[in-house]
Amino acid sequence: MDSDLHDAVAALKTTFERRSIRCEFGKAPAEVLDQPRKLFKLPARYRAFLLESNPIRVETATPVERIRLLPAEELLREQVGFALHDDLTLIEANKDGGWRRTWVVIGQSALLGDPYFLDVAKLDAEGDCPVYTAMSGTDRWEPNLAASSFVQFLQILAAAMEVAEGFGQAEIGVDDEDVFREALAPKIRPIDLAALRAGHWT
Numbered sequence: 001m002d003s004d005l006h007d008a009v010a011a012l013k014t015t016f017e018r019r020s021i022r023c024e025f026g027k028a029p030a031e032v033l034d035q036p037r038k039l040f041k042l043p044a045r046y047r048a049f050l051l052e053s054n055p056i057r058v059e060t061a062t063p064v065e066r067i068r069l070l071p072a073e074e075l076l077r078e079q080v081g082f083a084l085h086d087d088l089t090l091i092e093a094n095k096d097g098g099w100r101r102t103w104v105v106i107g108q109s110a111l112l113g114d115p116y117f118l119d120v121a122k123l124d125a126e127g128d129c130p131v132y133t134a135m136s137g138t139d140r141w142e143p144n145l146a147a148s149s150f151v152q153f154l155q156i157l158a159a160a161m162e163v164a165e166g167f168g169q170a171e172i173g174v175d176d177e178d179v180f181r182e183a184l185a186p187k188i189r190p191i192d193l194a195a196l197r198a199g200h201w202t
Contacts, residue, residue, distance in 0.1 A: 044127025097140025
């Protein structure tokens with residue numbers, strides 16, 4: 001892993017430890033990553049993440065969202081129903097709000113079931129790409145920017161977990177959710193201004 005990715009993963013792990021929330025990272029075998037590579041592209045930085053810090057059991061917890069990162073072993077299965085037929089051939093992309101071939105699911109909302117996915121059509125020089133989410137259960141997929149890169153996505157998850165620490169484990173109401181979002185916004189601004197402006201987190 002490069003230094004930016006290493007630091008982002010370390011910050012996320014630290015927030016889990018500080019909040020005493022169990023998580024488990026491992027190392028994905030290269031042969032596990034070779035299977036999906038034949039059907040969809042795994043960006044270099046995300047592949048490095050899986051090889052060194054495969055999220056075997058990683059689910060963030062905040063007052064407004066719980067995001068489960070997918071381990072390498074589940075990637076192929078999660079594409080079925082989105083970008084692949086049951087026989088693992090690619091679905092022809094529907095230009096009018098359909099799932100795109102370049103979207104790779106990497107996580108899921110444990111509260112709403114909405115996917116979090118990379119758009120590999122927008123690779124940058126570091127081998128990274130933006131992370132989007134979209135509301136499931138609708139006729140159209142309307143992507144909303146969650147982070148400008150996978151590294152920034154991990155940084156935002158860590159920041160959200162850190163802010164959530166002050167809310168404890170008790171049930172919260174709508175007012176508390178608003179307070180949380182207001183507290184999170186200034187944490188996201190220096191990480192990813194574009195993601196803050198997109199409005200998913202706030």
